[in-house]
Amino acid sequence: MTTSIPYKIYLAENEMPKHWYNIKAVMKELPDPMLHPGTLKPCTIEDLQPVFCDELIKQELNTKDLLIEIPEGIQNFYKMYRPSPLVRAYCLEKLLDTPAEIYYKFEGTNTSGSHKLNSAAAQVYYAKEQGITSLTTETGAGQWGTALAMACAYYDIPLTVFMVKVSSEQKPYRKAVIETYGGKVIPSPSETTEVGKKILAENPGTGGSLGCAISEAIELMAKTPNCRYVLGSVLDHVLLHQTIIGLESKIACEKYGIEPDIIIGCTGGGSNFGGLVGPFMGEKIQGKNNIHFIGVEPASCPSLTRGKYAYDFGDTGKSTPLMKMYTLGSGFIPSPNHAGGLRYHGMSSIVSKLYHDGYFEARSVEQTRVFEAASIFARSEGILPAPESSHALKVAMDEALKCKETGEKKTILFGLSGTGYFDMTAYMNYNSGTMTDYVPTDEDLEKGFATLPNIPE
Amino acid sequence: MTTSIPYKIYLAENEMPKHWYNIKAVMKELPDPMLHPGTLKPCTIEDLQPVFCDELIKQELNTKDLLIEIPEGIQNFYKMYRPSPLVRAYCLEKLLDTPAEIYYKFEGTNTSGSHKLNSAAAQVYYAKEQGITSLTTETGAGQWGTALAMACAYYDIPLTVFMVKVSSEQKPYRKAVIETYGGKVIPSPSETTEVGKKILAENPGTGGSLGCAISEAIELMAKTPNCRYVLGSVLDHVLLHQTIIGLESKIACEKYGIEPDIIIGCTGGGSNFGGLVGPFMGEKIQGKNNIHFIGVEPASCPSLTRGKYAYDFGDTGKSTPLMKMYTLGSGFIPSPNHAGGLRYHGMSSIVSKLYHDGYFEARSVEQTRVFEAASIFARSEGILPAPESSHALKVAMDEALKCKETGEKKTILFGLSGTGYFDMTAYMNYNSGTMTDYVPTDEDLEKGFATLPNIPE
Numbered sequence: 045m046t047t048s049i050p051y052k053i054y055l056a057e058n059e060m061p062k063h064w065y066n067i068k069a070v071m072k073e074l075p076d077p078m079l080h081p082g083t084l085k086p087c088t089i090e091d092l093q094p095v096f097c098d099e100l101i102k103q104e105l106n107t108k109d110l111l112i113e114i115p116e117g118i119q120n121f122y123k124m125y126r127p128s129p130l131v132r133a134y135c136l137e138k139l140l141d142t143p144a145e146i147y148y149k150f151e152g153t154n155t156s157g158s159h160k161l162n163s164a165a166a167q168v169y170y171a172k173e174q175g176i177t178s179l180t181t182e183t184g185a186g187q188w189g190t191a192l193a194m195a196c197a198y199y200d201i202p203l204t205v206f207m208v209k210v211s212s213e214q215k216p217y218r219k220a221v222i223e224t225y226g227g228k229v230i231p232s233p234s235e236t237t238e239v240g241k242k243i244l245a246e247n248p249g250t251g252g253s254l255g256c257a258i259s260e261a262i263e264l265m266a267k268t269p270n271c272r273y274v275l276g277s278v279l280d281h282v283l284l285h286q287t288i289i290g291l292e293s294k295i296a297c298e299k300y301g302i303e304p305d306i307i308i309g310c311t312g313g314g315s316n317f318g319g320l321v322g323p324f325m326g327e328k329i330q331g332k333n334n335i336h337f338i339g340v341e342p343a344s345c346p347s348l349t350r351g352k353y354a355y356d357f358g359d360t361g362k363s364t365p366l367m368k369m370y371t372l373g374s375g376f377i378p379s380p381n382h383a384g385g386l387r388y389h390g391m392s393s394i395v396s397k398l399y400h401d402g403y404f405e406a407r408s409v410e411q412t413r414v415f416e417a418a419s420i421f422a423r424s425e426g427i428l429p430a431p432e433s434s435h436a437l438k439v440a441m442d443e444a445l446k447c448k449e450t451g452e453k454k455t456i457l458f459g460l461s462g463t464g465y466f467d468m469t470a471y472m473n474y475n476s477g478t479m480t481d482y483v484p485t486d487e488d489l490e491k492g493f494a495t496l497p498n499i500p501e
Numbered sequence: 502m503t504t505s506i507p508y509k510i511y512l513a514e515n516e517m518p519k520h521w522y523n524i525k526a527v528m529k530e531l532p533d534p535m536l537h538p539g540t541l542k543p544c545t546i547e548d549l550q551p552v553f554c555d556e557l558i559k560q561e562l563n564t565k566d567l568l569i570e571i572p573e574g575i576q577n578f579y580k581m582y583r584p585s586p587l588v589r590a591y592c593l594e595k596l597l598d599t600p601a602e603i604y605y606k607f608e609g610t611n612t613s614g615s616h617k618l619n620s621a622a623a624q625v626y627y628a629k630e631q632g633i634t635s636l637t638t639e640t641g642a643g644q645w646g647t648a649l650a651m652a653c654a655y656y657d658i659p660l661t662v663f664m665v666k667v668s669s670e671q672k673p674y675r676k677a678v679i680e681t682y683g684g685k686v687i688p689s690p691s692e693t694t695e696v697g698k699k700i701l702a703e704n705p706g707t708g709g710s711l712g713c714a715i716s717e718a719i720e721l722m723a724k725t726p727n728c729r730y731v732l733g734s735v736l737d738h739v740l741l742h743q744t745i746i747g748l749e750s751k752i753a754c755e756k757y758g759i760e761p762d763i764i765i766g767c768t769g770g771g772s773n774f775g776g777l778v779g780p781f782m783g784e785k786i787q788g789k790n791n792i793h794f795i796g797v798e799p800a801s802c803p804s805l806t807r808g809k810y811a812y813d814f815g816d817t818g819k820s821t822p823l824m825k826m827y828t829l830g831s832g833f834i835p836s837p838n839h840a841g842g843l844r845y846h847g848m849s850s851i852v853s854k855l856y857h858d859g860y861f862e863a864r865s866v867e868q869t870r871v872f873e874a875a876s877i878f879a880r881s882e883g884i885l886p887a888p889e890s891s892h893a894l895k896v897a898m899d900e901a902l903k904c905k906e907t908g909e910k911k912t913i914l915f916g917l918s919g920t921g922y923f924d925m926t927a928y929m930n931y932n933s934g935t936m937t938d939y940v941p942t943d944e945d946l947e948k949g950f951a952t953l954p955n956i957p958e
Contacts, residue, residue, distance in 0.1 A: 051580040054511050123508040124592070124883045135581070135655070153610055155885045155920070197880035198592070217674070217925035224879055224928050422681055423654035426581045428612045463612070465922040468674035471681050 052129040053296040060127060061291040062119070063111035064284045065323045066103075067394060070330055074107055075397040076368035079355060084499065087365050095262065095273050099170040103281035110326075112284060114166075117173075121165040121198060125154035126288070130296040135424040137444070144447035146440060147302065148460040149293045149320065150427065155221070156191035158430060158462030159316050160276055163285035164188070167274045168195035178202045180265045181274045182232065182257030184312075185211055185385040185432065186218035187462055188276030193227035206232040206260045208387070210251030210380050218466040232257035239263050239361040251380040254313075254388045259361025277313025278358060278367075278392050286319020289459065294323050297457075304335055306443055308458040310435040311339040311348060311406070312385060314392030320459040325403060337404035338443075339395070340435040342414070344382040344482045347372050347391045348399055348406035350489060355499040356390055366499065369396040375495030379482040383470035384411045384431035389492065407439055410481040414438050415474035418464065430462035431470055509586040510753040517584060518748040519576070520568035521741045522780040523560075524851060527787055531564055532854035533825035536812060541956065544822050552719065552730050556627040560738040567783075569741060571623075574630075578622040578655060582611035583745070587753040588917075592881040594901070601904035603897060604759065605917040606750045606777065607884065612678070613648035615887060615919030616773050617733055620742035621645070624731045625652035635659045637722045638731045639689065639714030641769075642668055642842040642889065643675030644919055645733030650684035663689040663717045665844070667708030667837050675923040689714040696720050696818040708837040711770075711845045716818025734770025735815060735824070735849050743776020750914065751780050761792055763900055765915040767892040768796040768805060768863070769842060771849030777916040782860060794861035795900075796852070797892040799871070801839040801939045804829050804848045805856055805863035807946060812956040813847055823956065826853040832952030836939040840927035841868045841888035846949065864896055867938040871895050872931035875921065887919035888927055 068074060077086035092101045103112060114122075133146040151159035171179060179201055183189030189205040196203040205227050212219050212231040219229050232252045233240040239259040243250065250256075258275070265273040275282060297304065307324055309317035321337050328335055341348055347370045356371040358364035371390040378387050391399075399406060411431070418434035420441070421427070429437055440458040447454050464471065473479040525531060534543035549558045560569060571579075590603040608616035628636060636658055640646030646662040653660040662684050669676050669688040676686050689709045690697040696716040700707065707713075715732070722730040732739060754761065764781055766774035774796050784790050798805055804827045813828040815821035828847040835844050848856075856863060868888070875891035877898070878884070886894055897915040904911050921928065930936040 050514050057507050155879070155883055157922075194880075194883055198883070216929075217922075220925040220929045220932065221885060221922075223932055224876060224885065226880065419681060422612070423683065426612055426651055426655070428678060428681065465614075465674075465678075468677040472677045475677065475680055 049132065049300045052131045053300065054129055055127040055292055055295060059295055061288060061295065063113050065287040065291055065326060066106060066110055066112055066284055067322045067326045068107045068280065069110035070326045071397070072329060073397070073401065075393040079366040081366055095265065097167070097170045097174050097176060097272050100167060100281045103284055104279060115169065118166050118169045121169065122288070125161060127292050128153060130293055133425055136421060139420070139424045140441060140444050140448065142444040142448045143451060143453040144444040145453070145455045146444055147457045149289055149457065150460045151289060152427070152430065152460065152463035156187055156194055157465060158187035158191065159286060159289055159319065160188045160191035161194060162288050162319070163276060163282045163315065164191035164195040166285040168192065168199045168201060171272055172199045172201060176201065176272050177270045178268060179272055179274050180204045180261040181276065182206045182254060182261045183276070184208045184254045184387050186215050186222070186466060189222045189227065189229070190218060190225070192274060192276070193222045193225035196227065197225045203227045204264060205229050206234065206257040208232055208252040208254060208257050214383065214469050215466050232260050234260060237263040243360065250377065253360060253377040255360035255374050258359035259363055262359065262363050277315040277388065278390065280394055282315045283318035283322065283392055283394055286315045287322045289319040290321060290323040293320065293457065303455060304457040305454040306336045306338065306456045308338045308340060308436045308440050308456065310386060310432050310459070310461060311341045311391065311395065312432060313388045314395035316459055316461045318392055318395050325398065328403065338439055339404055339406045340439045341406065341408050342382060342384050342386050342435060343408040343410045344484065345372070345378040345387055346408045347389065349408045352493060352496065353396060353400055354496055356496055358390065366497065367393050369393050370399065371496070372489060373492030373495040376492030381480055381482050382411060383467070383473065384414055384435065386432050386435065409435055409438050410483065412474065412479050412481050415471065415479060417441050427460065428464045429460055430464045431467050433459065433461040506589065506757045509588045510757065511586055512584040512749055512752060516752055518571070518745060518752065520570050522744040522748055522783060523563060523567055523569055523741055524779045524783045525564045525737065526567035527783045528854070529786060530854070530858065532850040536823040538814070538819070538823055552722065554624070554627045554631050554633060554729050557624060557738045560741055561736060572626065575623050575626045578626065579745070582618060584749050585610060587750055590882055593878060596877070596881045597898060597901050597905065599901040599905045600908060600910040601901040602910070602912045603901055604914045606746055606914065607917045608746060609884070609887065609917065609920035613644055613651055614922060615644035615648065616743060616746055616776065617645045617648035618651060619745050619776070620733060620739045620772065621648035621652040623742040625649065625656045625658060628729055629656045629658060633658065633729050634727045635725060636729055636731050637661045637718040638733065639663045639711060639718045640733070641665045641711045641844050643672050643679070643923060646679045646684065646686070647675060647682070649731065650679045650682035653684065654682045660684045661721060662686050663691065663714040665689060665709040665711060665714050671840065671926050672923050689717050691717060694720040700817065707834065710817060710834040712817035712831050715816035716820055719816065719820050734772040734845065735847065737851055739772045740775035740779065740849055740851055743772045744779045746776040746916065747778060747780040750777065760912060761914040762911040763793045763795065763913045765795045765797060765893045765897050765913065767843060767889050767916070767918060768798045768848065768852065769889060770845045771852035773916055773918045775849055775852050782855065785860065795896055796861055796863045797896045798863065798865050799839060799841050799843050799892065800865040800867045801941065802829065802835040802844055803865045804846065806865045809950060809953065810853060810857055811953055813953055815847065823954065824850050826850050827856065828953070829946060830949030830952040833949030838937055838939050839868060840924070840930065841871055841892065843889050843892065866892055866895050867940065869931065869936050869938050872928065872936060874898050884917065885921045886917055887921045888924050890916065890918040
């Protein structure tokens, strides 16, 4: 079988998934529900309608249907940049001198540079269908903002992006790309919102955070008629859209008889990881495979490995519904020296529940090790990886080196969720030896935990 | 037939070209030969050996063999990033409301961001085979330097890149990518070479030029034992390697019954254009098709449309062999406000001869029009194009709009040779309305022509 596997596997159009994969339909226990922050009761469709598009809310609350149809309008958009290739990392294997087979699913071939476009396409499509006339969002490293600007340009809907201030400074060109696609970019925290003003008053020098940018985006949305807010990660419907990654991977693996022993993804808000592993993990839950899944997060923002499993707000301004998740507290802001993305304080409820129930392992890695792995990968496989994706890459290399020690011929699949073209400032710091690591002390974490809400059991 | 054409055509591994296409073998008249600058006699293998690798010289001088085998070591490298997709621009067609069918061959999916990797892979492979221990080169916009650094990392050969100073300042991140791949970058003109010192003494404020960077790279090569110089465009062997673009396109077109009426490429040194159109033009020469070819150059560096067809040096320092080409004179330096690449004073001998003999049309376009087209393309097709490639794109759009007027359903194929991720400074200037155009006056051109050598007929 092996000899007939192409170097890069692209599915044909007729092999492409026509449905997303809703893992909640097979989970033995469901994640605890999203709570209304006022009543502390599970959110209803009506609670969420002022914020999100109707169809997305239905997807958010759907726990029954395993397969959810991808509308033709979204399939057409996907055709612009999908399928993404599943690539055998022959050169990396050779360099590491490992008996392991390493594959990566590469989501960076589109201009947004990452997997984020998968959900942007879907969310803007549904907004357009519903007659929404403008959108707001936040972006951290900028992939989501770029992806959404691309989708908004395609479907012709105006967009305002609150971009984490430190990112907008570290990545001026990313901001320029969003603007080229017609998006309006506001560095966050900003003076344009009440919550922004409040945060600036309390922390004048702050570089911002995703939680804070979310608060600003929601406030602007609430003030704007016929506007909705869209979120690039964390929520169940975002994970749903991202399962296109795992579904394509699975179809490609099945077509060529590739059986992964280990699947690795990086974890920020959880959508890339959830999207990649979802369809495989669903089958693990059903007893159909015994794959070892690993989620990799930065040591500087360790929600899974050092966070608490608790109800928390999605944003710093404490305006979102409460979600049960692994969290560092919505007041946690990672050190500005952290350049590798994955800066969110919390973790998708689905991913958190799967972790809580023992379905996967989580590891944290320090950023200089991540950039070291990224540089090795760039030189051997050609692709310049995003720092985020390089967290997964780093652990894939670790696992391949373990195979070298033990002689095991494992099949390792990891998600290469994006490219690093807009992260050259960080690469320059790494190349010049000035990059430092940051691991929060227990005291640092306690400050974040102190911002957790008190929710009666 | 049409209904079965995929949105994006990727060739399967067994469909990939195994040979490059040497158009000289079918040209009715050959380009005038390269001359030794001392003797003014046609260059021999021995003349070129101190500068170039042996196998590349053989390819340079080969006028007999139409098909030249691609060694397996290069085919393996190509597998890392090829095939490139041939894409139907449905969204752009819809936006332009044209009856024309528009296809583009997209060479920007690799990290170098352009077609340049096609020749870099080949040239470094042959250097390694010959036991060469280091390489020097020049780079303008940075694509070639990045591509070569990637190939040098893969084959493990040290590389020094002289980067046109104005580009290294406009594109610091491009420089950082080259360094991430292990290349040493020196902004040119520099104090590290005699020719650089001389140019700086004469023009202290100069932003540099490709011709000048070539002189510096050749000087360093000559001073370094077992070192060779590699060039990213202009030369016959570079065009030969780039025919992989046209060959893949042709195979894809034939497989799906696509018959281009017009093929358009941008022209700087000519390798992208020559590589894309070569295999199609060879058949035109043989009377097998009647395709209309268009080469598009910047109005600020108009070698084909306003240059002289004459023997000239390839570099400012007048150290290379003389080539018969359309040229603005090796002393011509485009205005620093020109951000769109394609800054070379001359044009490939093969492309020049084909132009001289009437096999294609040349057009020049101003850069604000180019960035306007680039922005429209980005928003409709998703891809952020390189300014260079956007010259071709601009004319493809013009031709599609002509079809709208006439009602003709022409099939237009253009080369999208790269991405613009590292050109965001230029995009920012365009977005903010501060970009200006520059068209040299006849007087400006006369200054360049004054640097042409006197060669007896």
